[in-house]
Amino acid sequence: MNNKNLFWFNTVTLVLICSLFITGCWDQKELQDRAFIMTVGIDVADEGLGATGSPPYEVSVQVLKLAAGASEKQSAQEAKTYVLSGRGESIFEIIRQLYSNSSKALWFEHLQAIIISRKAIEKKGLKPVLDFFIRDSETRWKIKLFTTQNKVRQFLEYQPPTGEAGGIFLDELIDQYTRNPEIAGRLLDLGYINLLLDTKKEVFMPQISMQKKKIQITGADVYRGNTYLGHYDEYSIKGQKFIIGGVESAIIAVPYPPGTDTIMALEIFKIVSKLEPHVNEDEIYFTLDIFIRGNVGEKQITREVIDLDDSKQIIAFEEAINNEIKTNIMYGLNQSRRIGADFLQFSDKLRAHYPETWARLKEKWSNIYPTIPLYVRVESHVRHRGEHL
Amino acid sequence: MNNSNIKKISASMPIANINSANSNLKNLRVLLQQSEDINVDIHKLISRLRNMPVPAKTNMYFQRSLVQNRKILSVIFADCADLRLREFNLAGRRALLIYIDGLTDTKMLERTILAKALCSQEQVISEKKIAKIIEQILTPSAYTIAIKIAAAVQQIMMGNALIVVDGFRQTVVVDSAEYVKRGIEESKSENIVRGAHDGFNETLRDNIVLIRRRTKDTNLKVKIVDIGQRSQTSVAVVYVDNLAQSDLVEEVLRKLAAINIDRLVLSYNIQEYITPRPWPLFPTIQGTERPDVVVAGLYEGRVAIIMDNTPWALIVPYTYNTAMQSVDDYAMQVPVASAVRMIRHFAVLVTVYLPALYISIVSFNPGMLPTALAIYIAELRARAPFPTAVEAFIMVVILEVFQEAIVRLPNRMVIAASVVGGLVIGTTVAQAGLVNPLLVVVISGTAIASYAMTSYNFAMGLRLARFIIIIIASVLGLYGVILGTLVLLVYMCSLESFGQSFMGGFLQVDTLADWRDSLVRLSIKNNPLRPKIYGAQDETRIGGYRDGKQND
Numbered sequence: 001m002n003n004k005n006l007f008w009f010n011t012v013t014l015v016l017i018c019s020l021f022i023t024g025c026w027d028q029k030e031l032q033d034r035a036f037i038m039t040v041g042i043d044v045a046d047e048g049l050g051a052t053g054s055p056p057y058e059v060s061v062q063v064l065k066l067a068a069g070a071s072e073k074q075s076a077q078e079a080k081t082y083v084l085s086g087r088g089e090s091i092f093e094i095i096r097q098l099y100s101n102s103s104k105a106l107w108f109e110h111l112q113a114i115i116i117s118r119k120a121i122e123k124k125g126l127k128p129v130l131d132f133f134i135r136d137s138e139t140r141w142k143i144k145l146f147t148t149q150n151k152v153r154q155f156l157e158y159q160p161p162t163g164e165a166g167g168i169f170l171d172e173l174i175d176q177y178t179r180n181p182e183i184a185g186r187l188l189d190l191g192y193i194n195l196l197l198d199t200k201k202e203v204f205m206p207q208i209s210m211q212k213k214k215i216q217i218t219g220a221d222v223y224r225g226n227t228y229l230g231h232y233d234e235y236s237i238k239g240q241k242f243i244i245g246g247v248e249s250a251i252i253a254v255p256y257p258p259g260t261d262t263i264m265a266l267e268i269f270k271i272v273s274k275l276e277p278h279v280n281e282d283e284i285y286f287t288l289d290i291f292i293r294g295n296v297g298e299k300q301i302t303r304e305v306i307d308l309d310d311s312k313q314i315i316a317f318e319e320a321i322n323n324e325i326k327t328n329i330m331y332g333l334n335q336s337r338r339i340g341a342d343f344l345q346f347s348d349k350l351r352a353h354y355p356e357t358w359a360r361l362k363e364k365w366s367n368i369y370p371t372i373p374l375y376v377r378v379e380s381h382v383r384h385r386g387e388h389l
Numbered sequence: 390m391n392n393s394n395i396k397k398i399s400a401s402m403p404i405a406n407i408n409s410a411n412s413n414l415k416n417l418r419v420l421l422q423q424s425e426d427i428n429v430d431i432h433k434l435i436s437r438l439r440n441m442p443v444p445a446k447t448n449m450y451f452q453r454s455l456v457q458n459r460k461i462l463s464v465i466f467a468d469c470a471d472l473r474l475r476e477f478n479l480a481g482r483r484a485l486l487i488y489i490d491g492l493t494d495t496k497m498l499e500r501t502i503l504a505k506a507l508c509s510q511e512q513v514i515s516e517k518k519i520a521k522i523i524e525q526i527l528t529p530s531a532y533t534i535a536i537k538i539a540a541a542v543q544q545i546m547m548g549n550a551l552i553v554v555d556g557f558r559q560t561v562v563v564d565s566a567e568y569v570k571r572g573i574e575e576s577k578s579e580n581i582v583r584g585a586h587d588g589f590n591e592t593l594r595d596n597i598v599l600i601r602r603r604t605k606d607t608n609l610k611v612k613i614v615d616i617g618q619r620s621q622t623s624v625a626v627v628y629v630d631n632l633a634q635s636d637l638v639e640e641v642l643r644k645l646a647a648i649n650i651d652r653l654v655l656s657y658n659i660q661e662y663i664t665p666r667p668w669p670l671f672p673t674i675q676g677t678e679r680p681d682v683v684v685a686g687l688y689e690g691r692v693a694i695i696m697d698n699t700p701w702a703l704i705v706p707y708t709y710n711t712a713m714q715s716v717d718d719y720a721m722q723v724p725v726a727s728a729v730r731m732i733r734h735f736a737v738l739v740t741v742y743l744p745a746l747y748i749s750i751v752s753f754n755p756g757m758l759p760t761a762l763a764i765y766i767a768e769l770r771a772r773a774p775f776p777t778a779v780e781a782f783i784m785v786v787i788l789e790v791f792q793e794a795i796v797r798l799p800n801r802m803v804i805a806a807s808v809v810g811g812l813v814i815g816t817t818v819a820q821a822g823l824v825n826p827l828l829v830v831v832i833s834g835t836a837i838a839s840y841a842m843t844s845y846n847f848a849m850g851l852r853l854a855r856f857i858i859i860i861i862a863s864v865l866g867l868y869g870v871i872l873g874t875l876v877l878l879v880y881m882c883s884l885e886s887f888g889q890s891f892m893g894g895f896l897q898v899d900t901l902a903d904w905r906d907s908l909v910r911l912s913i914k915n916n917p918l919r920p921k922i923y924g925a926q927d928e929t930r931i932g933g934y935r936d937g938k939q940n941d
Binding site: 028029030031032034036064066067107109110112138140165168 | 753
């Protein structure tokens, strides 16, 4: 063996021997040896004060229970997950304390949802609560956030009827926002909320509540910084979605013929909305133009035959839809104004279109905002009537 | 037994004689040693004597006397039971016909030599030149004159007959080689659906004919060299004179001439000699049993090396791009062929990376999996007794052993082995919980991907690369896979085949024009260029093609 070959032989041997010693890389942990946390619930204790003068955290984690072997079918009744919880001042510390209850290391890689009680946000502030999750390298920014008025632990113990893990249930529940315009879900994950926090905007978090032992999304809570501003109900979320988008394939049901108690519904296929600020000397107003195209989705009319081939009938139906949408938008706007949140981003629009006016009004914006008029014009078109004789 | 006859040695030999007995024994040992040395010397002498008549490169000539010549030849061919000698009269002189039984067409010899010679008994020709005698009496279709013994002996060993005539230093070599050989059959290792079905056989002459028959181009040149001091195997270098770069041909001939070995058995022997790397992971020389592949290669400006006694022709240079091409690609609709080509490239990645990715994702980075899949795998592995890496190793080793067994087994046993392997590995091992079913899917997917390669040797290289990547992956996870990829890529880019980069034509910037027959295949009409990487003297296939336009 000449010198060159010897050199390579030695090098390769050295590398191979060295590699034997680094087999214990920190994240070398087999999949089945990791305990996947599906949901984290953050609450504050009812009584007792921590060292900082505020009540201590009560953190619960929902851990996935692995079925023992794929060949043995798990019974449907058996829970997919179990809950561990601890109490303390630091969320990270509590998570580490939970290791005394778990035979496997806890991993946040597949965390699906974080539920934070309204009380915890009010006592601790949203940013400190989320700090650990933003810092930690394992958590993804697509994790869904929820808030609730109830105690958090019950949501983690909830066993979905579908048999899936609770965290996956929550994750997929909020994704239904594309079908149901009353669910606030678009752009409300950990990353986006973090962005809103950083830009000091109002934060909008979907609220869940436990009703008749079932999890339900009930509107959304609005926070600014650490303060709770108020609550949007489902109807106002729908109203706001007409402006910010996300109502494609929504159903709008209106009494038809107008004034009766029979119902006809429109299924929206396309919606274009345009919110524009206008400044006329000292007068500021906003206009909102909405264009909607859709089909007749349902007709709950038995008493009289309505001939939808008659264009007058269609025009009347479109008129009823326009009025309903206008009402809905104004309802949402009023609720938004009542709690003092500017989620429709009037301020951004004004700043973008009229920077000088914005500079003048910036200081007293919160007083002016509720008084700015919004003129709404809705134009809806029914494309297909879907009638058969 | 009469016990009284038995006496102690000491009784017959006085004690004083023990010393002399010892010295006698010593002398005897010395004598034995010396006789052994003499024995070795005698053997050396015998072997030297054997080699005497025709030392490889010396010039020794035939004598005028037939008796002398016969003596010389009988020394050379001592202990060659298959040598046939036949004395006869030719034009009033004694003559000797020499050939090797089985290598020679004896019927032809009877008809054209013996019958003619014996029928013209009375005719006595006093010619000075042997050629005249042959031309007047005998009727062989082709003959040559040999005066050197070494050359004549080589001709005999090739199957030709030698005629030695008394009174002449010249001997006559009659072309009469005919021996048992395999017919032209379909290639055993490179099956194709649509295309020519004739494959090379073990006869150099037939193989060259198969190439010649495919093109009537006189620029197609064949140079034959003999390699191997003992075996003197004929090796043909085939190239197209006005396409292949002359320095490439020179380089091939030079490397062949430098081969210093006593025998060649496989064409791979040549391959190992002319490959610059002693430890190549991937082949840098193409091996094929198909004449159409050779002809296509020749018209890309490459050089073929065909060895006698093997159906495997070698073509140089060889690149990754060529390794991905199959004859069938050119006999398919263009879009289908392109899709197949891409699948083959994808199969390379699967062959090398699939098990490594599985190991690293399952045991290092499960966060990369979709949650549902992560839960599924975790549940499959909930009671797994081994870590993923060990599990994968077991499976890969079983797979390799199984493949090796199938290749070695006689055809009838293969079916039995397949059933045993399929049932045992596929079903029972998974049912026993030793390995999880997903891993079985991963490993079998890898195996099947490796079968999609057109070159067996290239696939074997990939299989070894897979092992290396698996080891790195089980130590360092995805980080290791990336490191391994870099090393593998650097290695593949550093490979050279007769001056051309192995990855050239695929990754090399100045040969990007070869994309037309790389990841996709354009129709032959739309691809007028020869592969740039091989640097053929004439770049275009279509006459008058310049800058993408066809002019008259």
